[in-house]
Amino acid sequence: MHMIDGLIWFCCFSFFFYGLTCLSSKLMVLEFKRYGIPQYRKLTGWLQLAGACGMLLGFWIPYLQILSAIGLSVLMLFGIITRLLIKDSLAKTFPALFYCLLNGYLCYELIRTRL
Secondary structure, three states: OOHHHHHHHHHHHHHHHHHHHHHHOHHHHHHHHHHOOHHHHHHHHHHHHHHHHHHHHOOOOHHHHHHHHHHHHHHHHHHHHHHHHOOOOHHHHHHHHHHHHHHHHHHHHHHHHHO
16 A cells, blocks of 8 residues: 555545544534534534545545545635634644645645546
């Protein structure tokens, strides 16, 4: 397995887990209230699940991985912006920053190597 494939699997599992958590966890209900955007919790969860599925299906449909990586990167960029607006600490902002950069890197590598 190539490193890029390992990172894609890592993203698939991460966003599948976070998507399910976003849809079902009472803690996430409270977090989205704290962010000031409770109306976007379910949409965020479904977008995370769609991104995870797109990354997985992208092993057979390469452009789908690229679109999913772009979408997840943008989703995480909105997460960073939200956390900056509510003045969260760097520790609380770091996961969104990490996944934004990781998906941006994946997008770059996928375009470079698979198209």
